[in-house]
Amino acid sequence: AVDGSTEHFVNLVSDYTSRASLEETVIQTKGPLLLGEIATIVDGGAERETISRIDGREAVAVTLLRDRQANLLELSRATRRSIDRLNRELAVDGVELVVQSDAAEVIEENIGDIRSLALLGGLLAIAVLWIFLRNLRLVAIVAAAIPISVLISLNLFYALDITINTLSLVGIAIAIGMLVDNSIVVLENIYRQLSRRGDAHTAVVAGVSEVWRAVAASTLTTICVFLPFAFSGNTLVRVLGRHVGISIISTLLVSLAVAFLLIPVFTYRLFAAGGAADPTSSFQAVSQRHRLVQIYTLLLKSCLRFPARTVIVAVVALFVSVLLCLAVSINAPREAELDRFDLYATMPGGTTLDLADQQALEMDARLADIAEVAERRIDIKAEVLHLSFDLEEGYREIAGRDIGGVKKDVRERLEKGFPRLQFGYQQPRSQARSGGGGGG
Structure with missing residues (x-):
């Protein structure tokens, strides 16, 4: 280190077995100048390379990696319970544990979306069938096909070693809109056959026999569209095809079995027990008037x-x-209206970690009075500062600015106070530290 502000690295090509042999390394042939004459060589642990700060306070960043067999949601809940317990125990020492990022939150949000989509699909099925059939019991049969198909398809996920993640949940969400179609077509045709024949057993057999080819062809055609993606040579396409495509394929295959097996059984039991209204008059009323x-x-x-x-x-x-x-x-x-954003500051070559930390503290002080920012986090390395900002809920009402206005204010303040640094919203490539010369 020179004046505690810069670092110089020496590339050594020889094999060294002791500190003494390092001290005898020739830096300059004239003299000669040895490494031990200009530097103090210490045999010890690696120096600290990163510093984390939250709202100006120094923090220790800990990353938890789950075991492959561990359930992400259960692990997240258990970890948060442990964090709450540790926060109570460490409060007297002024130590607080804060979760910066939790992959389980995205999964939980997507699960909530899946529930909403399933409910919406069921309600739409109820509305459409009620318009044409005017029988709530028949509509309930179709609504039951949604959770049955989704839950059974999860067993195929396990067999194919596919986890429940964002991509697979997107596939299920897409499939939910399609899996109801098979049950609706089969149920409506059974209902139509019953209005003509009157006998429940004959109507169920004739209704399924009449449409099974069309329903199977429609479903298999959709499956064939997604199947090639799972075997693509492109890694990204293959990952998307494996998670999204297989999710859709498995859910549709299960929905096909549900439409051909469970829906006819439920319908037969309903009609055989006399639970449905007169189908003839109801169907004719819908068809004609x-x-x-x-x-x-x-x-x-x-x-x-x-x-x-x-x-x-x-x-x-x-x-x-x-x-x-x-x-x-x-x-x-248009820029997505999120409640957080990141900013990166590239430091000059040769900057030490201590100097980078000092500048990070100055940056944090310059940004402390921005009302829309709820929390400021800085991950400090000698070559790059990673600044993360979490915004207040309803931040647009504080000063009438959207996220673009807040980002512009943050960047202008930093560029004005630190003209030698380069700022950007994209993570820069790994910066090579400046190296010193060496000779031998």
Whole structure:
């Protein structure tokens, strides 16, 4: 170290077995100048390379890595319970444990979204079937197909060694919107057959036999679209295909079995027990007098009467959709309204960790009065400072600024106070420390 502010590194190509042999390394042939004459060589542990601070207070950063067999959600809950206990015990010493990042939070949020989507899918199925069938018991059968299909598909996840993560949950969310279709088609056709035949057993057999090919073809076609992604040579595409694609495929396969086996059984038991209303009168009422059916009939007749006009409208709609997609892709995307952001400061070459820490403290002091910022975190290395900012809930109401305005204020303050540093929102590449010359 020179004046405690810079570091110089010497690349050594020889093998050394003792500190004495290091001291005899020739730095300059004229003289000669030995390494032991200009430096103090210490045989000890590695020097500290990083410092973490939260709101200016020094912190110790600890990263927990879960075992492959451990459940992430259970591990997160157990860890937080331990943190709460340690905070109570260490409060007298002024020590506080704070969770900076928890991967389980994303999973829990996605699970909440899945529950909402499942509920929404069930409600939509209830609404659509009620419009055409006017029988809550039949609608309940379709609603039951959603949790049954999802829960059974999770067993396939285990067999294929796929964890419940963000990608697999996205796949399930997509599949939920499609898995209801199979049950609706089978149930509606059974109901229609019952209105014609009257016998529950005959109606169930005829209803499933009539549509099973179309339902299976539709489902298998969708599966074939996602299947190649799981075997792609591109690593990223293969990961997406394995988690998202397999999630959709497994859920749809289970929904197909549910539609062909459970739905007919439930429907038969309902009709055989006399639990459904007169299907003949109900079906005829819907088919003949329902306003939606009448509107659809008029629209269909109009399309058949003027086929050229129908084709032109379809082509125009296609081109308009393409133009809208191009317009969306060309326009610069709006910045997502998040409640946190990161900023990186690249230090000059040769900066020591102590000097970087000193500048980090000065940065924190400059940013302490920004009202929208709830917490400031700085991870300090000699070459790069990583600043993380968590914003207050409802921060836009504090000073009327969005996240872009807060980021601009933070960056302007830092660039004004530290003109020699480079600031950016993207993590810089690993910075090479400046090295000193060596000779031998």
